[in-house]
Amino acid sequence: MKLNEPQEQAVHTIKGRVLVLAGAGSGKTRVIVHRIAHLISRGVDPQSILGLTFTNKAAAEMRHRLESLIGANVGKQVTLCTFHSFCMQVLRKEIERLGYTNQFSLYDERDMNRLIQQLTREMLGHDGELPSLGPTKAALTNAANRGQTAEEGTWHDSFSKDLYGRLTSSLRAYNAVSFDSLISLAIQLFEEHPAVLERFQERYQYLMIDEYQDTNPAQFRLAELLSKKYQNLCVVGDDDQSIYGWRGAEVKNILNFKADHTIKLEQNYRSTSIILEAANAVIRNNQNRYDKKLWSANQKDEPIEVFNAPTDIDEANAVINRIIRLHDQGLKWKDMAILYRSNALSRQFEVALMQASWQKEGKWMRGIPYEVFGGLEFSERSEIKDLLAYLRAIANPLDQEALLRIINVPRRGISDAYLDQLTQANRSSNTPLWNVLEKAAGEKKALSAFVDLMKEAALRFKTPPLADTLTWLIDKINYKKAIEEEVKSEKMRAFKWENVQECVNALAQEEGGSLQDFIANTTLNRQTMQNKSKKGHEDKVHLMTFHSAKGLEFPACFLVGLEDGILPHEKSMMQTGLEEERRLFYVGITRAQKHLTLSMARTRMRMGKTSPTNPSRFLFEIPKTLYKVADHKIFA
DNA sequence: TAAATCCGCCTTTTT
DNA sequence: GGCGGATTTA
Numbered sequence: 001m002k003l004n005e006p007q008e009q010a011v012h013t014i015k016g017r018v019l020v021l022a023g024a025g026s027g028k029t030r031v032i033v034h035r036i037a038h039l040i041s042r043g044v045d046p047q048s049i050l051g052l053t054f055t056n057k058a059a060a061e062m063r064h065r066l067e068s069l070i071g072a073n074v075g076k077q078v079t080l081c082t083f084h085s086f087c088m089q090v091l092r093k094e095i096e097r098l099g100y101t102n103q104f105s106l107y108d109e110r111d112m113n114r115l116i117q118q119l120t121r122e123m124l125g126h127d128g129e130l131p132s133l134g135p136t137k138a139a140l141t142n143a144a145n146r147g148q149t150a151e152e153g154t155w156h157d158s159f160s161k162d163l164y165g166r167l168t169s170s171l172r173a174y175n176a177v178s179f180d181s182l183i184s185l186a187i188q189l190f191e192e193h194p195a196v197l198e199r200f201q202e203r204y205q206y207l208m209i210d211e212y213q214d215t216n217p218a219q220f221r222l223a224e225l226l227s228k229k230y231q232n233l234c235v236v237g238d239d240d241q242s243i244y245g246w247r248g249a250e251v252k253n254i255l256n257f258k259a260d261h262t263i264k265l266e267q268n269y270r271s272t273s274i275i276l277e278a279a280n281a282v283i284r285n286n287q288n289r290y291d292k293k294l295w296s297a298n299q300k301d302e303p304i305e306v307f308n309a310p311t312d313i314d315e316a317n318a319v320i321n322r323i324i325r326l327h328d329q330g331l332k333w334k335d336m337a338i339l340y341r342s343n344a345l346s347r348q349f350e351v352a353l354m355q356a357s358w359q360k361e362g363k364w365m366r367g368i369p370y371e372v373f374g375g376l377e378f379s380e381r382s383e384i385k386d387l388l389a390y391l392r393a394i395a396n397p398l399d400q401e402a403l404l405r406i407i408n409v410p411r412r413g414i415s416d417a418y419l420d421q422l423t424q425a426n427r428s429s430n431t432p433l434w435n436v437l438e439k440a441a442g443e444k445k446a447l448s449a450f451v452d453l454m455k456e457a458a459l460r461f462k463t464p465p466l467a468d469t470l471t472w473l474i475d476k477i478n479y480k481k482a483i484e485e486e487v488k489s490e491k492m493r494a495f496k497w498e499n500v501q502e503c504v505n506a507l508a509q510e511e512g513g514s515l516q517d518f519i520a521n522t523t524l525n526r527q528t529m530q531n532k533s534k535k536g537h538e539d540k541v542h543l544m545t546f547h548s549a550k551g552l553e554f555p556a557c558f559l560v561g562l563e564d565g566i567l568p569h570e571k572s573m574m575q576t577g578l579e580e581e582r583r584l585f586y587v588g589i590t591r592a593q594k595h596l597t598l599s600m601a602r603t604r605m606r607m608g609k610t611s612p613t614n615p616s617r618f619l620f621e622i623p624k625t626l627y628k629v630a631d632h633k634i635f636a
Numbered sequence: 637t638a639a640a641t642c643c644g645c646c647t648t649t650t651t
Numbered sequence: 652g653g654c655g656g657a658t659t660t661a
Contacts (some may be wrong), residue, residue: 055650084651108651111643179651247647342648374650415637524651545647569648576649584649608652 001269003027003034009263010234011035014042014206017227018234023294024279024394024590025270028236029551032208033065035077035234039206040070040248046077050204050226053082054244056210056525057373057544058551062210064537079204083219084179085524087186090306091177093190093518094196097220105176105392105399106523110380112167112178114401116140123159136160140167143225144180145216147187160308173432175398183218190225201229211551212237212257216248217523239285239290240600243547243584245576255290268294268590270553272301275596278622279589285621286579292529304622305597308615309632315601318632319558322597323368325359325540326556333369337542339588341567345560346543353541373544383483383496387503388522394457395515404433410482451465453477461515467508474500513539546588555594559585562600563613585618600628 003011007027011034022028032051040046053059059081067075079086088106095102107115116137134190139160143153150165171178177185190197193432207227209215212235215223227233235257242251268276273296280294305322309315323336338349353368386409392402404423408414426436441448460469474480483496510518542554546567561567568581589596598619603610 082651182651243649247651344647411638413637417637545649566648571648580649605652 003031004267006263006265007031007034008265010265011038012046013234013261014039014232017258018230019254019257019259019262020234020236021262021290021292022236022238022265023048023239023268023292024241024587025268025276025296025553026265026294027269028265029062029065030209030491030504031265032210032236033062035208036066037070040074044206046074047079048203048205048208049078049208051078051080051084051085051208051210052223053080053209053551054214055548056082056085057548058210059085061551081239082524084182085521087182087222088520088524090186090189091182092202092520093423094193095177095185097193097196097474098185098189099172100177101396101398103161103175103396105174105396105402106182106520107171107176107178107401108523109179111176111401113137115170116163116167119163119170123166130221133595136163137311140164141180142248144178145218147184147218147221147275159295173398174400175396176401183222187218187221187225190222197225198229200226206232206234208234208236209376210236211241213239213242213251213254214244214247214249216244216250217352218248220250220253228547234445240292240583241285241550243550243580243587245580246572251288264292266292266294268296269298270593271296271590271596272298274300274303274595274626275592275594278304278596279586279625280627281623282582282589282618282621283586288579301594304627305595305623305630306619306627307597307599307630307632309599310602310603311610312348312601312604314350315560315599316352319349319597319599320352320356320368322558323556324356326595327358327368328419331555332539333537333541334537336558337544337549337552337554337556337591338547338560339544339546339591340559340561341546341569341584342561343374343545345566349543349560368541369539370543371538372444373542374548381496381499383479383499384503386479387470387474387500388519390457390477391461391470391515391519392456397454397458397521398432400433403437407437407450410448410477410479414444414450415539418444422508465508466510466515466518467504469479470507474504508540546584549591550587553593555592555593556595556597557588558597558599560599561604562616563599563604564616564621565613566616569574582618585616599632 007030010018010031013168014035020031022031036049036051039049051062053062063075063080066080069075091104092102093481095104109259135156136159139153139155140163143164146153149159150168153161153164155161170182190200206225207223209223214237223233223235235254237254239251239254242249271279276294276296283289307318309318319338326336327333340346350370350372353370356366356368358365358368386406389402389405392399393406397403404419407419422436422440423433426433437447441451457469457473460472479500480497483493483500506522507518510521567585568578572578572581600613600615602613604613
């Protein structure tokens, strides 16, 4: 299909600061991909193009589309990644200038929470009641997102300020970096070392940013720094799809963008006009937005289907029945997606998908292939966390969080009391825990064995293949036996051991990469571990949150759990407010190309209890002429 | 020292 | 209804 006029313009405007206001389904990704291809065709070195996205999924999708347009060989040379993984790459090479070693660890939210808790306890004394850390954590993230020091930040209480200071210095002591500081450290690096910045400016002369409405102050600054020399910065976004306010995103970044060229993409190619009308009707209720006229030349086609099932289980079954029917009608599994507000909602649908029976060429089949995106599952499993903690502690002995996790796992007779003694020593003398351990190794056999083990492992991991060394390590620590002793049920044991094997496999896939790369990648991208052993675009039903669905499209979408309290989420009201929740619904609706089904349940299990629900208030914003209310059991 | 039990918090969304 | 952490019990 030919590009339309404004799309063409966006593709061909390759110099200067370009703002592309791209409504949902207006071919934004297509424009970006074609623009990259065009740059290359005009003689730009593919290696000097940098495309930044927010989610791994969006980056992968863009890469996929780019490579099918211009071929994998050239496509691979373009840097397409998330802000975080870009900063990771930068810091991996240059962080020594900031006083870290390039073996630094990346702390995920869990690590940070534990660290925050530990520091809080230290500050308040052991007997003190822990305060609610919610608002404090928000303030910490906020400061980190602005790249502020404890002094620069704006704090509501001295506790937060003090904690922030301690947190920063602990991270430094542990040679660790948080997700937030990944970006602010890159900025710090560039600001303090102009020569380094210039190298990157020379390397990446053409910068493109997807979903620009979701940039936070740090990401904004990073983009400005990188593009400062050549001023080739193309940002693409849509204020109606700003859904990361809770992470510090500021829509004003896109609204106030100083552009040499502004291009508006307002023709929607994705959805039927019914779906688009519904989306427009919903988003019109937001006050804070630029009014725009998103239109479609597509035909009306079928109305939106809405149903309200008695229970959440009925809802799931009803959705799966419709999925089977669409499959019978010729849709592929991968053409269909189930979208929800929060990850916890995926459960029922997974169960229903696994239990579903359907016919393939007259034969009965059980279970529909599906893939859940996001969610914590795999990397949150204790056995995976253990192994990763080993790898982290081996790669970076200063990583105290990791060290503490595994020092007595599997049990090797290093008691909590003894450990407490050691950490006291490490705090009072300001020596890294690892050094304290080394010094104390003589006192206790178990400890010296552990120290020796870690040293030997560090040595062995210096030479590939890494997976073999991991196998050695697992054997050496008797992890299999530990699982057998620890876990009661046979099934669970097998499952855990399988996960361990999968971890080894994932490491084996990391050919050529270092141990650090592997650890960083698994932390940066929750999916890698599971995905690498599987293939990318398989024929599977997609399950994901509204947030991860952004930037994607499916012929058939099922928006589920549309109940007040879930969407809008009850906890959103205080923070980001109703409008962001509405935008989230808007994003969900506009993912659908042809079939859109909205569903809810009259009662839902919530934390073990069944309680009644009300339909989402947003549903009433859709004109009645656009949808049909169906019985959950009866097909329309 | 380790197993057993209890308690509280949790579930918003992503990197 | 599950998990991590703390407290109690063997």
